[in-house]
Amino acid sequence: MIHDLRPADGSPGSPDAAPDTAADTRCARAWAVLADVLDPEVPALSVRDLGIVRDVQTSADGLSLEIVLTPTYSGCPATEVIERSVLDAIEAAGLGPATVRLQRSPAWTTDWISDDGRRKLRAYGIAPPGRCGTVTESPIRLVRRQAVDSPNCPRCDSPRTERLSAFGSTACKSLWRCLACREPFEHFKPI
Ligand SMILES: [Zn+2]
Numbered sequence: 001m002i003h004d005l006r007p008a009d010g011s012p013g014s015p016d017a018a019p020d021t022a023a024d025t026r027c028a029r030a031w032a033v034l035a036d037v038l039d040p041e042v043p044a045l046s047v048r049d050l051g052i053v054r055d056v057q058t059s060a061d062g063l064s065l066e067i068v069l070t071p072t073y074s075g076c077p078a079t080e081v082i083e084r085s086v087l088d089a090i091e092a093a094g095l096g097p098a099t100v101r102l103q104r105s106p107a108w109t110t111d112w113i114s115d116d117g118r119r120k121l122r123a124y125g126i127a128p129p130g131r132c133g134t135v136t137e138s139p140i141r142l143v144r145r146q147a148v149d150s151p152n153c154p155r156c157d158s159p160r161t162e163r164l165s166a167f168g169s170t171a172c173k174s175l176w177r178c179l180a181c182r183e184p185f186e187h188f189k190p191i
Contacts, residue, residue, distance in 0.1 A: 044124035051112025127151035129190035
């Protein structure tokens with residue numbers, strides 16, 4: 001978590017924002033609250049598991065909390081729902097007022113899903129996305145092709161799976177079937 005340390009523009013009485021324990025505590029509590037805000041499309045995952053919470057900071061005047069979110073898939077209708085859930089949770093915890101700022105660059109990648117999040121996905125019956133590789137090492141992202149390779153079955157871990165449809169219950173997922181245990185499952189598409 002990074003506090004906004006810029007001095008408040010043009011407010012003479014405002015002290016330069018020195019590290020402030022009250023603000024630290026408030027941000028830390030906000031992070032904890034966000035660990036319980038679930039993604040509407042993948043209720044197994046919190047917004048923190050998804051890696052879409054990029055920052056939590058207090059405003060220069062210290063009055064409000066700013067949550068920086070990077071939406072997952074552009075145009076994913078879940079974004080507005082997530083924004084609302086985040087604000088509701090922060091306010092319910094008494095940490096408001098708060099605002100959400102959407103930060104679209106750098107773009108979210110499934111690589112930001114935490115290891116904990118990947119375990120939760122599997123337990124939920126969804127094959128987690130393969131790693132795309134870090135963007136800095138591979139600006140062209142050719143490695144992404146490998147990530148399209150068949151995911152293992154989230155139930156029996158068999159690599160023998162086939163894709164049934166490019167789209168599952170949401171555009172973010174594809175529909176697969178395991179050839180070993182015969183169960184269909186969804187795969188969170190790597191991007
Ligand atoms: Zn299986």
